[in-house]
Amino acid sequence: MKIIHNISECVTVAGGPRRGKAMSDPGIIRDAAVVISEEKIIAVGDSKELLAKYPQAERIDALGRAVVPGFVDPHTHLIWVGDRANEFEMRLQGKSYMEIMNAGGGILATLTATRQADLKTMLAQSRERAERAFRYGTTTMEAKTGYGLDLETEFRQMETILELNKEGPLELVPTYMGAHAIPKDYPGGVRGYTDWLCDVALPETKKWWLEHAEGQALPFNDVFCEQGVFEIEDTRKILLKGQELGFRSKLHADEFVNLGGASLAAELGAISADHLVKTSREDILRMAASETVAVSLPGTPFGLAQAEYTPARAIIDAGGYLALATDLNPGTTWNESMQFIQALACRYMKLTPAEALVASTINAAKAIGRADTVGSIEVGKQADLLILAVSDYRHLTYRYGTNLVAEVFKKGKRFAV
Ligand code: NIG
Ligand code: FE
DSSP states (O other): OEEEEEEEEEEOOOSSOOOGGGGGOOOEEEEEEEEEETTEEEEEEEHHHHHHHOTTSEEEEOTTOOEEEOEEEOOOOOOOOSOOHHHHHHHHTTOOHHHHHHTTOTHHHHHHHHHHOOHHHHHHHHHHHHHHHHHTTEEEEEEEOOSOOSHHHHHHHHHHHHHHHHHOSSEEEEEEEEETSOOTTOTTHHHHHHHHIIIIIHHHHHHHHHHHSTTOOOOEEEEEEOTTSBOHHHHHHHHHHHHHHTOOEEEEESSSSOOSHHHHHHHHTOSEEEEOSSOOHHHHHHHHTSSOEEEEOTHHHHHTTOSOOOOHHHHHHTTOOEEEOOOOBTTTBOOOOHHHHHHHHHHHHOOOHHHHHHHTTHHHHHTTTOTTTSSSOOTTSBOOEEEESSSOTTHHHHSOSSOOEEEEEETTEEEEO
8 A cells, every 4th residue: 555645735536527618627636646556546635644544555755745646638640650751841831631641641650661561670669758747747648540450450559559558557548540542543432442441340349359358348439530531421331331340430530621510519419529620600609419429639620730729618608618639640740749730729729628528538538448447546446646846737838848757657566766
């Protein structure tokens, strides 16, 4: 048993996922302590009282610094090989992301590199990013496939997720994203590929998972719903087929053009709809009336040097669940730090530091179906928390570009940064 005591402020985010106005209460306890037994939190409260109550516990002095829940990053494309620095230069010279993609670069360029790589290379390159994210305070991360599109490479990506999860300490939550792009010259184009996803890839993926993942919940099923990629009817088909097989739905919606993806997410009971840059008022209201979490990825417009961000204030004002994520990927935003994402969210989407933290912890956990185990500091939860290098958690967003995490606790285990 251990007790982390002498905490200036423990930002608990206790009490479950928060919608709308409730996001502004981060649940702060001052002069606090947290008691951990094995992997779990068994007490949270006043430092002096808990020290008296648990005299045998190993003492860890927080030295008057702040403690927050480990960050949950609910949208990443962690598993890829290679880089696209050349495309970054092309964009700086005026080419758009979609232009580069339509000319055979973009996702398809990473696809080629990823298909050619063996498991060892894929593991090594992905592990480096996972370790960096962990040092920056992410203790749970969603990870998508989608840089293979054929069965063999998608399965290798899933194997990489399972393997990294076994290695720890970062906990990964898998998503299958066969619907990330349409392979070049696919017979029948998007229609042909959609049919193959529904008739072959999704059933085969389920079979593979049941054989390789020993009782772990099926991955989510995610679709890049965008003009010229999978439009609404294809997206609906792929998500419904997935649901029939037991995959819960997620989708990339309204990143560049509004097709009504956010409304579709609400209609189909998707666990989240992500990106949401071009989302309309009507879509926002439909999402707010549902349990679907709106996941904003401010690193993406920033990474693309675009001026438009998710209308996050409107989502919160409408009473929706808002979460934040990195979208970590080699094309639009190679960034592992949820601290930087929170700093962007405050500046470009006018979130308060409290809202940004709630969106990066308990609401992010809801976006990947893990709000019962992670995302807050409360009795019964996994002991995933961060001792910051500062005594006021607002410095996480006030400052940026450096690491303000001093120590990470994952399932009760302590890691220096
Ligand atoms: O979320 N939009 C689709 N997928 C990624 C980009 C992936 C890539 O460019 O490699 C995204 O932004
Ligand atoms: Fe993405």
